Amino acid sequence: xxxxxxxxxxxxxxxxxxxxxxxxxxxxxxxxxxxxxxxxxxxxxxxxxxxxxxxxxxxxxxxxxxxxxxxxxxxxxxxxxxxxxxxxxxxxxxxxxxxxxxxxxxxxxxxxxxxxxxxxxxxxxxxxxxxxxxxxxxxxxxxxxxxxxxxxxxxxxxxxxxxxxxx
Amino acid sequence: xxxxxxxxxxxxxxxxxxxxxxxxxxxxxxxxxxxxxxxxxxxxxxxxxxxxxxxxxxxxxxxxxxxxxxxxxxxxxxxxxxxxxxxxxxxxxxxxxxxxxxxxxxxxxxxxxxxxxxxxxxxxxxxxxxxxxxxxxxxxxxxxxxxxxxxxxxxxxxxxxxxxxxxxxxxxxxxxxxxxxxxxxxxxxxxxxxxxxxxxxxxxxxxxxxxxxxxxxxxxxxxxxxxxxxxxxxxxxxxxxxxxxxxxxxxxxxxxxxxxxxxxxxxxxxxxxxxxxxxxxxxxxxxxxxxxxxxxxxxxxxxxxxxxxxxxxxxxxxxxxxxxxxxxxxxxxxxxxxxxxxxxxxxxxxxxxxxxxxxxxxxxxxxxxxxxxxxxxxxxxxxxxxxxxxxxxxxxxxxxxxx
Numbered sequence: 001x002x003x004x005x006x007x008x009x010x011x012x013x014x015x016x017x018x019x020x021x022x023x024x025x026x027x028x029x030x031x032x033x034x035x036x037x038x039x040x041x042x043x044x045x046x047x048x049x050x051x052x053x054x055x056x057x058x059x060x061x062x063x064x065x066x067x068x069x070x071x072x073x074x075x076x077x078x079x080x081x082x083x084x085x086x087x088x089x090x091x092x093x094x095x096x097x098x099x100x101x102x103x104x105x106x107x108x109x110x111x112x113x114x115x116x117x118x119x120x121x122x123x124x125x126x127x128x129x130x131x132x133x134x135x136x137x138x139x140x141x142x143x144x145x146x147x148x149x150x151x152x153x154x155x156x157x158x159x160x161x162x163x164x165x166x167x
Numbered sequence: 168x169x170x171x172x173x174x175x176x177x178x179x180x181x182x183x184x185x186x187x188x189x190x191x192x193x194x195x196x197x198x199x200x201x202x203x204x205x206x207x208x209x210x211x212x213x214x215x216x217x218x219x220x221x222x223x224x225x226x227x228x229x230x231x232x233x234x235x236x237x238x239x240x241x242x243x244x245x246x247x248x249x250x251x252x253x254x255x256x257x258x259x260x261x262x263x264x265x266x267x268x269x270x271x272x273x274x275x276x277x278x279x280x281x282x283x284x285x286x287x288x289x290x291x292x293x294x295x296x297x298x299x300x301x302x303x304x305x306x307x308x309x310x311x312x313x314x315x316x317x318x319x320x321x322x323x324x325x326x327x328x329x330x331x332x333x334x335x336x337x338x339x340x341x342x343x344x345x346x347x348x349x350x351x352x353x354x355x356x357x358x359x360x361x362x363x364x365x366x367x368x369x370x371x372x373x374x375x376x377x378x379x380x381x382x383x384x385x386x387x388x389x390x391x392x393x394x395x396x397x398x399x400x401x402x403x404x405x406x407x408x409x410x411x412x413x414x415x416x417x418x419x420x421x422x423x424x425x426x427x428x429x430x431x432x433x434x435x436x437x438x439x440x441x442x443x444x445x446x447x448x449x450x451x452x453x454x455x456x457x458x459x460x461x462x463x464x465x466x467x468x469x470x471x472x473x474x475x476x477x478x479x480x481x482x483x484x485x486x487x488x489x490x491x492x493x494x495x496x497x498x499x500x501x502x503x504x505x506x507x508x509x510x511x512x513x514x515x516x517x518x519x520x521x522x523x524x525x526x527x528x529x530x531x532x533x534x535x536x537x538x539x540x541x542x543x544x545x546x547x548x549x550x551x552x553x554x555x556x557x558x559x560x561x562x563x564x565x566x567x568x569x570x
């Protein structure tokens with residue numbers, strides 16, 4: 001069997017999905033691309049079940065928040081093809097007022113807690129998730145603390161302002 | 168997931184008992200709560216509650232310069248903090264494209280393998296305690312003490328080590344440290360042999376652990392398991408081999424795998440990994456001899472804190488010191504994922520950088536968190552006492568679970 005490289009993965013993905021995935025980049029050799037929430041389930045299923053790719057291992061799901069962007073909330077998937085030892089990173093960006101994305105827990109049972117954690121910290125709703133509750137924070141919490149609008153420390157503190165550091 | 172009705176305690180139709188295992192039960196070795204529905208001594212279903220020691224490390228990390236995040240990583244898996252420290256340093260080095268000298272890599276390998284040994288010693292020792300054999304644990308704890316003495320010689324700390332810096336180590340290993348490592352290698356093997364003689368072919372131990380919590384490889388992969396518990400199911404996934412970091416490709420070692428994925432296999436896999444770690448340390452000591460002496464960090468003045476006497480006497484060093492401490496260094500605006508083989512599995516750092524003082528986003532892929540989610544589903548149908556040893560052999564560390 002031919003050794004799986006990022007080029008082959010890109011080729012396969014673009015023939016399968018065409019315009020529905022973004023132009024891939026490779027920061028530090030890790031293939032990274034974006035897709036929409038309509039396509040994410042299809043992309044994940046294709047990557048997992050295609051005989052040549054076999055990205056059968058879900059390494060991680062996490063979130064990221066860019067408040068200044070129009071689609072502010074991102075979901076980041078890391079997949080790993082254990083057979084060929086190639087990793088891939090997939091990002092989906094969602095609007096902050098309605099961050100809803102289909103769940104991956106039908107494909108990987110391990111996605112269950114990863115998605116709960118992402119929900120807990122970023123408020124991303126995973127549609128079809130069997131048990132979407134907070135996991136690390138207390139159930140009574142009303143905010144999603146990893147979003148950038150929630151400061152770590154008292155915002156009235158003045159001794160750590162950026163202008164003291166020349167910016 | 169529970170697929171039966173959970174009734175309240177005073178419901179006349181209730182035929183099961185609700186049992187709170189934890190959050191601070193002595194048999195769970197850490198803060199773990201499981202609400203179990205019991206039919207006699209057998210578990211019908213369970214719900215895990217986690218997060219009791221959540222400390223918001225990912226949020227804190229967004230407000231700290233890179234070098235101040237190392238102490239946070241100590242507190243993830245505190246049974247093998249050096250691996251976390253090194254994993255974090257290597258993530259930043261990957262981001263900044265720093266090449267460390269071979270001698271630094273080998274020193275890191277030594278300290279990481281010592282940490283792996285101490286992590287596995289804890290797990291297997293505690294498994295002995297939970298199955299009713301206390302003496303093995305006591306033999307091993309003395310040896311863990313010697314590993315901690317080596318840490319102490321290298322960095323001054325014992326548990327939350329904060330070893331090393333971005334680019335290398337803060338100081339060279341001194342002669343006493345090397346002597347202690349060599350003494351450990353010499354004295355540890357017979358004690359490990361004795362420990363294995365107590366357990367490996369012990370009829371009572373095998374009866375107690377064999378077949379408990381057996382997992383097939385497909386399920387384990389589907390649950391994103393990693394580390395010794397995945398290898399016990401027969402999958403030979405080890406980050407040290409798949410994506411060698413810190414010059415692991417220079418070493419000759421084997422990845423032990425099990426067949427059934429039960430508690431006994433996990434125990435044997437961990438024991439065998441201890442032997443392999445010893446092999447790696449021996450090779451690393453030999454390799455260090457051949458490297459130029461006194462090299463303990465990469466030559467990257469922009470990122471590596473200069474020695475204190477240079478800061479006082481040398482203009483360049485003073486400038487770099489100030490820039491590093493104030494977080495004024497230039498960093499690339501990109502993202503990086505780096506994984507190391509921690510004591511419990513793939514410990515990953517996903518770092519998104521926007522060129523500022525601190526990471527824009529830092530996510531820890533914590534193996535304990537991901538491994539533990541199968542615990543409640545796999546417990547249903549088990550005896551309570553089996554569920555206890557199953558938890559010990561998963562080696563879930565509360566600090567890593569809750570971050």
